Amino acid sequence: MKRPRLIPQRLVTRRRLKWVALGAASVLLVVSCVSLWYGLVLERFGRSDVTQVAVVNGCVSFFWKDYPARFPGFRVRHGAPIRFHIQAWFDWEVQQYGGPKGVSLDVLHVVIPLWVPFLLLSVLTVWLWRTDRVPPGHCPHCRYDLRGIRGSVCPECGGSWRMPCPPASPPPAPSPPGRGLG
Numbered sequence: 001m002k003r004p005r006l007i008p009q010r011l012v013t014r015r016r017l018k019w020v021a022l023g024a025a026s027v028l029l030v031v032s033c034v035s036l037w038y039g040l041v042l043e044r045f046g047r048s049d050v051t052q053v054a055v056v057n058g059c060v061s062f063f064w065k066d067y068p069a070r071f072p073g074f075r076v077r078h079g080a081p082i083r084f085h086i087q088a089w090f091d092w093e094v095q096q097y098g099g100p101k102g103v104s105l106d107v108l109h110v111v112i113p114l115w116v117p118f119l120l121l122s123v124l125t126v127w128l129w130r131t132d133r134v135p136p137g138h139c140p141h142c143r144y145d146l147r148g149i150r151g152s153v154c155p156e157c158g159g160s161w162r163m164p165c166p167p168a169s170p171p172p173a174p175s176p177p178g179r180g181l182g
Contacts, residue, residue, distance in 0.1 A: 011142070018128035025121040032058050032114035041077040059113050066106040088113060 039056035052063040091111040134140045137147045141159035152160050 014128065014132060018125065018132060021121055021125040021128060025118060025125050028114060028118045028121060031055060032118060035059070035114070038080065039078065043075045043077070045072050045075070047072055055114075058115065059111050061112075062108075062110045064106075064108045090116070 035055045036058055039054065041052060041054040041056070044051045048066070050063075050065045050067055052061075054061040054063070090113070091109075093107070093109040095107040134143060138145055139154040139157060139159060141154065142157040144154055144156035146154065149155065154160075
């Protein structure tokens with residue numbers, strides 16, 4: 001009767017996390033490149049404020065204005081992005097100014113270049129992949145130390161394993177011609 005493999009939850013979570021980080025970094029790279037030629041803007045007009053989230057020119061832009069809209073609702077705009085310089089670093093702006101009838105209006109504008117979260121996710125992904133290597137002589141499923149164990153089944157998790165063969169030694173060098181034994 002074969003025992004079920006018991007893989008520690010820590011390893012399962014780590015393996016899932018490295019694949020999720022790789023997928024997220026890949027999606028972020030694709031979105032960043034596509035946003036250079038094609039932009040997407042989501043707008044929400046509320047009774048007391050206007051919110052806008054845009055992915056254009058390799059950046060994510062968040063804009064909030066404390067100003068009542070005439071027609072509340074949502075709007076999606078897409079197409080060629082507005083041509084301005086590509087934002088290389090973070091940018092934020094907070095403004096307060098007088099509105100109609102002496103009402104104070106607040107404006108918040110935040111720009112995050114997509115290369116920053118991509119770089120952070122890439123570093124995390126590389127670190128996860130580099131530290132997830134199985135040490136030599138350990139079970140590839142649960143990392144149990146298998147040195148000195150006979151057989152091909154891990155006693156910890158029941159997974160099968162195979163020890164790598166040592167490299168073949170080179171053949172002995174032939175003796176030089178013309179030399180005798182005496």
